[in-house]
Every structure is written in C-alpha cells, then in structure tokens.
Amino acid sequence: MPNTIRILAVDDEPVFRFLLEKQLRDIGYTVHTAVDGLQALELLEQQPIDLILSDLVMPRMDGLALIEEVQKRKAAPPIIVITAHGSVESAVEAMRRGAYDYLEKPYQPDDLRITIKRAIDYQHIVRENEQIKGLLSDRYTFQSVVTVNAAMKQVLELAARVAAARQTTVAIYGESGSGKEVLARAIHFAGKGLPAEFVAVNCAAIPEHLMESELFGHVRGAFTGADRDREGKFSLARKGTILLDEIGDMPLALQAKLLRVLQERVFEKIGSNTPIPVSCRVIVATNRSLAELVAAGRFREDLYHRINVFPLTIPPLCQRKDDIPILCDHILEQLRQHLGKPLPGISPQAMEVMLNYRWPGNVRELRNCLERAAILTDNELIRPAHLALAGASPGAAEPAADGDRVSYHLSLSPEELSLDALTEQILDVTLQRCGGNKSKAAQLLKVNRKAFYRA
Template structure:
C-alpha cells in the first residue's frame, strides 16, 4: 500500500534505529528524512515542513534533546504532530512530552513494525482533521463577517467586492463616507477576512483626544517620560502588532502627529514618548474619515505625503440616500436584530412605512435607519410597523426635487444605478399616491400598466 507521499522526519542519534524506521516507513510509501541530532532537525524544519516528526528523547548525553525539539515544533509548527520514542521511558518524561504537545509516546523496542506505522497513520489523520476544522472555522467567520454587511444595491455590491479583493493585501486602506455609513464595519470586515484575523484589531478615534494623549496612546511611553508616567506603557501600534490598527477620524489628527505617523508608516518602527530606541512593528493601517481628505490637502490642512501613504487603496461608501435599494433589506435586518435583543417578535413594515423609509434622505445614514427602527419596534402596538411608529421627521420628510449628482474630473458616477434609483423612487411614490392601484400609478407615471409591471419586477417592488 502506498501512503501518498506524506513526509516524515526521523530524529535519532542511533544509526541503527534511524535505518530501521526509515525502511519500515519507506516500505509503507512515506517519504522519509532523517537527522541524527536536534540542531540538524531544527535547521531542516526551518527550511522545510513535514507531516509528522518522530523523535528520540535522549540523544548522546543530552537528556532533554527530544523535549527541546518538541518545544520547537510546538512553537513554530503547531500543526505538525510529533511522536516521541524512547527506551528510557519514565512517567515524568511522558508527561512532559505530552505537555509540550507530543501527540503520542512510544517505548523502544517496538512490539512490531505495525505499531509505529499505526501511530504515524493516526498522527496524519488527526492533523488532517485539525486542518479541516480550522479551515472550516475560518470560512465560517468569513461568511459571518460578509453576512453582517447587508445590502444589495449596485454601489454597495461594489464595496463588498472591493473588501473581498483587498482584505488579504498588506496595503493601507482609507475608507471614506458620511457619518453612519458603515466605515467601521468595513474596517472590521477587512481585518477578519485578512490573514491577520487571529491577531488584534485595534481601533482608535483620532478626533476629540488631546494631542499628547493621542500620541502616548498610539506610540506608548517610557517610565519617567513625563509627570505621572510611573511605568512603561505600550502603544496601540505595539498592541496591534501582527494585526490591524483602525485610525478613525484621521482627518482630525493634529499636524505634529501626522508627521510622526508618516514616519511610522515609512519605517514600520515606532518610538515611545521619552524612548531612545525604536521597536519594529508589523501592522496594517486602515483609516477612515467623513471628511474630504484630498480637499483638506489642497487647503493645507492635511499633509500631502501622509495622504498618499494612507490612500493606497481608497474605499468610498456611498450615503444611504444614494443606495435606496438597500433600505428594505437593511430595514428587515435591523427589525429582526432589534426584535431579538428586545425579546419580541419581528414585525413587517406596512407599505406606507416602508415608503417613508425609502423617501427619507437619512443624513445619519445606516445608523439613523437602525435607530429609527429600534424606536418604531418599541412603540409599535399593531402587528405591523405603521407610519405612525416612525420618528416624526422620518414620517414627514418632504424630498426636494432630485438634482443630478456632482460629476467632476476625478469623481464619476454609475449612471445606470443613479437612473434606476431615481426611477424606482418615482414608482414607489406613484404607488403610494395611488393607494397601490397599479392602473392609477401607471397613469401618474405616463406608463402603460404592462411597462409598470415590468419595472415592478425589475426593481423588486412589492405592490399590494
């Protein structure tokens, strides 16, 4: 039987033992590598990976050789199972070996060749299983993250695609959008979908904190750096090492700190306040702002060099009023979310209430929509959420005639989605105005009933 090329590393100082193991395992179809000492084994493992390590405990006079190798494997390749073999088995070394992550423990001489083959086969099976579980868990958290971002409009789908594409890159990302559009949600998704997901995601708001405090938060300080610095403090860049730092409201960062941040981005090294030496860090920087950074650069309010460094991958999240198609989905999502936390059943929206949500301009974006629905659900006494349950300003919102979006040299639009959003808005209004008579709505829009029905289908508009 061939065991499909799994690689086994044998470590034993006795040539005879190495040979026996090599023959037995090679006959079973494994690829076998052998080392006579721990240092040689470690040097090998630094360059190559194997599927199982089989190691002796005592080597030469070194009574802890095998344990050192185990510790190395556990620290550097925790997914690789190790089997400890020894003629000098004591309960204590077995316990120690297990503590260091050995999967199995075997006494020399073996009863049969089958015994070692069985152990190796079992080790490989166990490792494959752990790998599969890990991959499955990772996949689940990924789906969870992407699933928590609700929206199906063309422009939101573009954001999602962008998030998926750039999550695995090390490049800095700058997220732009009005307050409450989901900038932090996107930043968290970028982290969870990245290879850094097991390491920390650290968020800090750069606005509203005094400059000196922000500096010591970001970069840390040394004991005695200033009055009150009674001990060293780690900066968030160090805390986030290996992971992601989210610099929220980056537009508010004071000029002095902009220079320091630029230095960190250029050198991947930070110097704590009052410190003499720097520490190297590996942190992905994701920033966010609701301000127009490019315009701030033009006006001399934000450093140009820092802007370029942060803006490697820009992600623009459009305001909710420009992606009306997302409103019904988001509304349903928030109703069930709030219902769950309030411990009450979720309710549907009446068509009038839904229309009011669609017509609103949502200056506070998704956050405002979520708050409005939380309130509505709490107040609602019927089995549907009615117009009256919505906050007065949402209920009574009067839209001004639509004006075309701004188009400039560096800011284009997606004409089709702008036009279809306007079109679906007009249709919803006509339906409401005609009390959901399709015949009358078609008349109000100058359409034939048939072409109205076509559009209702196209935009997935419910017309009771």
C-alpha cells in the first residue's frame, strides 16, 4: 500500500536537500522541496502538506519566521527543525514558537524515521480528536457549571478571568468530589486557541520511583528497563493544559524539579541534558491545605508560593445547599438519557433528606446517590428509601420502633394533610426503615407488597 504522507523539506543547501529528499522517498513518503521559507509558504498554498522538515538558517525567510507563519494557519502541519550541531538553543527557541521537535545534523536515519513517525501519529490523534474536542468544549464550559450559589459564581468569574493567561499557574482547592477537574477543564477550553490536549495526572496514584518518568519522560538506556524513549505528561500536554491533581502528595525530591520547570519553563527527560520548553498551561489541584503541609515540612515553601499565584477555592456542597435542587434537575436530565427512563423527579420528602445531609463526597456523591436511586425507581418519584444515605435524617417523616410497634412523627401542614399523603409518608418511612425491602415493609405494616408500587 503506497504511503500517502506528504512531506515538505525546506533547506537552502542543494546537496543536503537532495540527500534528505532521497532518504524520505526511500522510506516511502511523498516529498516536496523548497529553498527557503517564502517558497515553502507558496507550496503550502498550492497543495496539502502533512509535515514540514525545515532548516533554521536560510535566506529571505528563515526557519523561525516560517514556523510563526505556519502556526497562523488553520490545521497547521507539524514542523520538525533540522539544525546544525551545537545550535540546541536555537532549536529550543523554535519549539517555543511552535515546532514539534528538532534533529541535530548529522542525524541517524533511524532518528529521522522515528521522529517523523511520532509527529505524524501525533497529528493524526489531533485530527481524530477534533470532534471529541467540540463535544468536550461544549460540556466543560463555565456556563455548563450548574450553580445559583453566590460564592460559586464568584469562583467561576475569577476562573474566566485567568483562562486567557496561559502562563499563569492556577491552584484549585476543594474537597474530594467538589469538581476541581471540571473547573480545570473549563479553564482549559475557555483559553483562546487551545487544542484538545488536556492531560490530568493524579500525583497520589503514581509510585514515587515512577513519577519523574511519568511527568518528564526518559530516553532509551536512562535506567534499567528503559528500552525505548518515552514521552512524559508535560510533552503530551504540549500547547494544552496539564493538571497536577493531589499536588500535596508529590514527593519532596520531585517538588524541587517541578519548581525549576515552573520558573524556567523547560524540563529534561531522564537521561538527557537537552532542555525541552514547557508550552502548556499548568493547573494544580488539592483537597489538602498546602499551607499546613508547608508548616509541617512536607511541602516546599518556595513551590507553594510559585503555584499559589492564582488560587481558586471551590466551596463544599454543604456550604452551597441552594445548589442541590438545580444540581438534582441537571443530573436527572443526564440520567434520563443514560438510563432511558422517564424519571419523573424527586419527592419533597427525599429532597428534604438531601438538603439536611452533609454530603462529605460533594457533587460526586450526589450524582452517585441519584444514579443509584434512578436505577431503583420504577417510573416513580425518587423517595427517601431510594437514596440510601448513611446517617441522613429521614426528613419530614421519621419512624421510631418499639418492638413490633412503630410510631411515626409526621410534619404535614394542614393544607397537605390527607389520607393519601399520610399513607404515602407511612409507606416511605417504613420502606426506609426496612432498608428498601418491600416484602419486609409490607409484613411490618400488614399490607400487600403491591402497595409500595402504587405509592
């Protein structure tokens, strides 16, 4: 099967250009050539190009100027810079401006082949993810964060302001399940011109001896078992966003290296002395107090001040209970599509239970609770017995057992008082007391089990 990849080779030296063209054709690529940046731009106007290999020093328009012009184009092809030995600083500058990677002359044919393959694979992934990107950008926006709470609205306003400042490190604080990653993604997709690369790293889930390689990558032979080069998360994020979640659990030794990355905006793979520029936005998140960790000597103070440039604190759900009804509506709408059930809604008694509950797991726990309740319901209102919240107050009606006798403390208003309302509440609280077991509840009340389906 013929290779359909089209490569544009740009170099002002005829001999090198000829040799490069031959190498590329031998691999199987379709090759076009240009003597400088201006001719390269003319060729880009005439035909589609999948990748550009370019020298840096050329007459009329050099490689850096070519990179800047190509980056202005929609769906710009990746650019690999080929530079003379000893010009690493120039190559790093080229990557700062948007080049994918660079090769030093003289290079090995295998290095050329591998670098091109990586760039092409990366471009394919970007193109395939364009549709996903559109879906995610609609889902993760500040407008998609459901809230009526004043404190939460202020957090969103601050996040919207910092979204345009890509070089500013953002620190997001909040309890587990409060939506830190959702907010980080909203910041990412709100940034102008950001591609779909959002890379989340859970610092608490990676073994300490693997974390440096996970973040920065390594070269072949860097340590025992490193049989090939490996890209780290910072490389994968590229011009997107890297989220360092649970930053408080990062080992102290690695904190020093992260501080250098944030200050100098470069990093090095394990086993390499070649600096690689950091072009991604950095967001950190934690459910712990970094200030307390600093005081305890478990977090570097200089790193704390470096990442705490723009702090955002998400209030826990227990401090914004005015959001619970609107969040329930939003989650139920998603569950209707996910489960294919009508899900009429939530009973007043169940809503009261939720409003009185502490929600230690925050919005994540609320969603999980409603998903379980939605599965248990049979096209009926969600009732307290469906919620299964440990230690939750049963709300408007609460049973108190004494042997085989059960007393009920009801709080119906005179306007609500009716035989049907009383019956419904008695069935609800008895079912809750029996842990959702309809047969046991029916036996306790001495009624037919079907009564619980009609209620």
